[in-house]
Each structure stands twice: as C-alpha cells, then as structure tokens.
Amino acid sequence: MGLTSNKVLLLTVVLAVLLFIGTVWLWPRLARQNWRSVTGRVGLLLAVQLALFSSLGIAANQAFGFYASWADLFGRETAQGVVVNHTASGAPGGPLQVLSTQQLQGVSGSGPRQTGQIQKVDIVGRTTHIATPAYVYLPPEYFQPRYRTRTFPAAVILTGYPGTAQALVDKLHYPRTAQELAKNGRMQPMILVMLRPTVAPPRDTECVDIPGGPQTETFFAKDLPEAVTDHYRVGRKPGSWGIVGDSTGGYCALKLAMHHPASYAAAAGLSPYYKAPIDPTTGDLFRGDRNLRNRADLWWCLKHLPAPATSLLVTSSRIGEHNYKDTLRFIDQVQATNLTGISSIILPSGGHNFNTWRREIPATLQWLSGRLSDR
Incomplete structure (x- = not known):
C-alpha cells in the first residue's frame, strides 16, 4: 500500500484506536510497582503516541502533498526517467514521454473536447539530462477541430519543497480552475505543465545550477520549454510562457523570470521567499562561488543587475505569512526599476498552506493569462 493510500491512513487510525482501548483495558493490570508493570505502561504509552503521530503525519501528507511514496519519504527515490522522443504527431522528435492520460474531474461534460485532458509525462533535459515526472493539462480547445492549427500559451506550475506534482492537480486544482476560468471567458485557454522543483530528490536544489551537481536552473530555463514545445502546440516566443509556484516554487518562479526573461514573460510567486536558503536539505549549493550565491539572491539581483x-x-x-514585510519591500524595490512590472495579492489573513493558495490561484491565472500570447 502506498504512502498516499486511504487504506494506509485508515489502518493507522484503526491501530491508534485499538492501542488506546487496549491501554485503558490493561492499565489496571499494570498498576503494580515492579519493573515489568512500569515497562508495560511505558511501552503502551509510546505505542499509542507513535500510532497517533503516524495517523496525523499521514493525514497531513495527504492534505498537503509533501511526499508521494515511501521511497520519497525516506530519501530513496532514485529511479530515473526513460528518454522517448516524440512530436505532437507521435513521430520521433523530443525528450517527452506520455505515460498515461486521464479526464479532468469535477467539471461538466465528458471527453477531452469538453473537459480537457491531464497527461502524466516523463521529461528528460537534452542538455542537463535531468529526468523528472510531470503532469500536463491540455484545455478542451486543444482537441477541438477549429483550433487544430492554433498554438497555446503555456504556464509552468511548481510545488513547494518537497511537494508532489499530483497535489497541484488534486489539492490545488490548477486544471479545474483553469478550465472553469476559460469556459467563463475570464482567461484564455492555456497549457499547464505541473511538476515540483525537486528534480534531484531528496535534495532541495532551489532551482540553482550547482557546480558539479544538478543544473536545475538550466533545466527549467531551457530544457523544459524545449521539451514541451517539441511535443505540444505551444507558442515558441517568450511571450507565450509564464511560470507560477508556491513557497520554494514561488521563489524559483520569480528567479527564473528575472534571470531568463527570454524564456518567461511573466512569473507569479505565491508566498515566496527572495533568497535561496542554505540548510541540511540543500547542502552546499554554491561551492564557495560568490557570483552564484549573489545570483540566487533576488535582493542582490534587483540592486546590481539590469531590470x-x-x-x-x-x-x-497581513496575518499568517512570515514573508509579509519582505514582500512589501520587494514590491517597493521592483517598482524602482524601469522594465519589470510588479503586481500583488495581499490577503487580510492566511497561512502558508494549500487553503491560502487556492484562494489566490484564480486571480493569479487570470493575471498570467493577460500577459501571455498564443504565438
């Protein structure tokens, strides 16, 4: 049974309940003051607490999509993607493999021409050789005959760390939101490429080109757009591409657009931070290279690089997010530039969680749609 399986959650809950009942039942028998009784009481208490914490942990993981599997949880996810080249017609041409398709849930209609389609894919970077799974949402118009020669704008959607790409579909509802907004004429039809920034798990690379390590920034700035463009009818000009992310993904989105405006015409950071951290999950990202460290600091970029x-x-x-003051400061500093446009969504209250981001996603997609073209 997988880590995200409802059966696993139910099993841990049932185990916790049974251990609690067993503790209440056996406690009088363990009331004696000898080492066996004391050991028994300690063992029961520890077992109940472990079962409770396991239940809460698995429930939280299902709600927030931190880890996709047991291997992911324990840092043993090492399987690499397989390169299969395709074009939109199915002939050889690009490093993207479609593994499966599914219909969009929670919307009216049936079939891809009415609801769109979600494809699970593997992507391998031509230059970086980074392999990562992703989900691609294709809007209904993509399958309709009158749009057969049309290209579509695309948005890369990134999770936080560690995150799971599946959560972007099931928890944050990006495809469903995009379909509903386009259906109501509030945004143009767009292709969504949904994945996590953790392309070298379990390491948090912060979308940095690590000396002697994964070239994550190059993957997102060059390899990913090329792979998607080779396979789908996506506009090839910079104005056709945007990028969105939450938390770590938000930092990555802002940095990639600031470093590579020729790749991304617009970027949205939901609850982002503005400087790459160094901690046990990242390791040494810069290997002593001051230039790399500075480039990963968006404050430094605003001050020293052309806008x-x-x-x-x-x-x-205003209440619930630790980045509130930094975000106001970031807005002020971007406003001082001549070329970079800055917009914001500031909620009265909201924590660093899925519920907050779901409140921001519709307006974010509308904002992004207004800044992208389909050519």
Missing part, C-alpha cells in the same frame, strides 16, 4: 523585461506577481497575507 529584466518581465512581469512579476507576489502574494502574501
């Missing part, structure tokens, strides 16, 4: 011709959106909450 990029891109549009940025940042979000925060």
Whole structure:
C-alpha cells in the first residue's frame, strides 16, 4: 500500500484506536510497582503516541502533498526517467514521454473536447539530462477541430519543497480552475505543465545550477520549454510562457523570470521567499562561488543587475505569512526599476498552506493569462 493510500491512513487510525482501548483495558493490570508493570505502561504509552503521530503525519501528507511514496519519504527515490522522443504527431522528435492520460474531474461534460485532458509525462533535459515526472493539462480547445492549427500559451506550475506534482492537480486544482476560468471567458485557454522543483530528490536544489551537481536552473530555463514545445502546440516566443509556484516554487518562479526573461514573460510567486536558503536539505549549493550565491539572491539581483523585461506577481497575507514585510519591500524595490512590472495579492489573513493558495490561484491565472500570447 502506498504512502498516499486511504487504506494506509485508515489502518493507522484503526491501530491508534485499538492501542488506546487496549491501554485503558490493561492499565489496571499494570498498576503494580515492579519493573515489568512500569515497562508495560511505558511501552503502551509510546505505542499509542507513535500510532497517533503516524495517523496525523499521514493525514497531513495527504492534505498537503509533501511526499508521494515511501521511497520519497525516506530519501530513496532514485529511479530515473526513460528518454522517448516524440512530436505532437507521435513521430520521433523530443525528450517527452506520455505515460498515461486521464479526464479532468469535477467539471461538466465528458471527453477531452469538453473537459480537457491531464497527461502524466516523463521529461528528460537534452542538455542537463535531468529526468523528472510531470503532469500536463491540455484545455478542451486543444482537441477541438477549429483550433487544430492554433498554438497555446503555456504556464509552468511548481510545488513547494518537497511537494508532489499530483497535489497541484488534486489539492490545488490548477486544471479545474483553469478550465472553469476559460469556459467563463475570464482567461484564455492555456497549457499547464505541473511538476515540483525537486528534480534531484531528496535534495532541495532551489532551482540553482550547482557546480558539479544538478543544473536545475538550466533545466527549467531551457530544457523544459524545449521539451514541451517539441511535443505540444505551444507558442515558441517568450511571450507565450509564464511560470507560477508556491513557497520554494514561488521563489524559483520569480528567479527564473528575472534571470531568463527570454524564456518567461511573466512569473507569479505565491508566498515566496527572495533568497535561496542554505540548510541540511540543500547542502552546499554554491561551492564557495560568490557570483552564484549573489545570483540566487533576488535582493542582490534587483540592486546590481539590469531590470529584466518581465512581469512579476507576489502574494502574501497581513496575518499568517512570515514573508509579509519582505514582500512589501520587494514590491517597493521592483517598482524602482524601469522594465519589470510588479503586481500583488495581499490577503487580510492566511497561512502558508494549500487553503491560502487556492484562494489566490484564480486571480493569479487570470493575471498570467493577460500577459501571455498564443504565438
């Protein structure tokens, strides 16, 4: 049974309940003051607490999508993707393999021409050789005959760390939101490429080109757009591409648009931070290279690099988000530039969680749609 299985959650809950009942039942028998009784009481208490914490941990993982599997949880996810080249017609041409398809749930209609389609894919970077799974949402218009020659704008959607790409579909509802907004004429039809920034699990690479390590920034700035463009009818000009992320993904989105405006015309950071951290999950990202460290610091970029011709959106909450003051400061500093546009969503209250981001996603997608073209 997988880590995200409802059966696993139910099993841990049942185990916790049984252990609690057993503890209440056996406690009088263990009331004696000898080492066997004391050991028994300690063992029962520890077992109940372990079962309770396991239940809460598994429930939280299902709600927030931190880890996709047991191997992912214990840092043993090492399987690499397989390169299979395709074009939109199915002939050889690009490093993207479609593994499966599914219909969009929770919307009216049936079939991809009415609801769109979600494809589970493997992507391998031509230059970086980074392999990662992703989900691609294709809007209904993609399958309709009158749009057969049309290209579509695309948005890369990133999770936080560690995150799971599945959570972008099931928990944050990006495809369903995009389909409903486009159906109501509030945004243009767009292709969504949904994945996590953790392309070298379990390491948190912070979308940095690590000396002697994964070239994560190059993957997202070059390899990913090329692979998607080779396979799908996506606009090839910079104005056709945007990027969105939450938390770590939000930092990555802002940095990639600021560093590579020729790749991303717009970026939205939901609850982002503005400087790459160094901690046990990241390891040594820069290997002593001061230039790399500075480039990963968006404050430094605003102060020392030419303003990029891109549009940025940042979000925060007055109560509940630790990045609120930094976000206001970031807005002020971007406003001082001449080329970079800045917008914001500031909620009265909201924590660093899925519920807050679900409140921000519809407005974010509308904002992004207004800044992308389909050519």
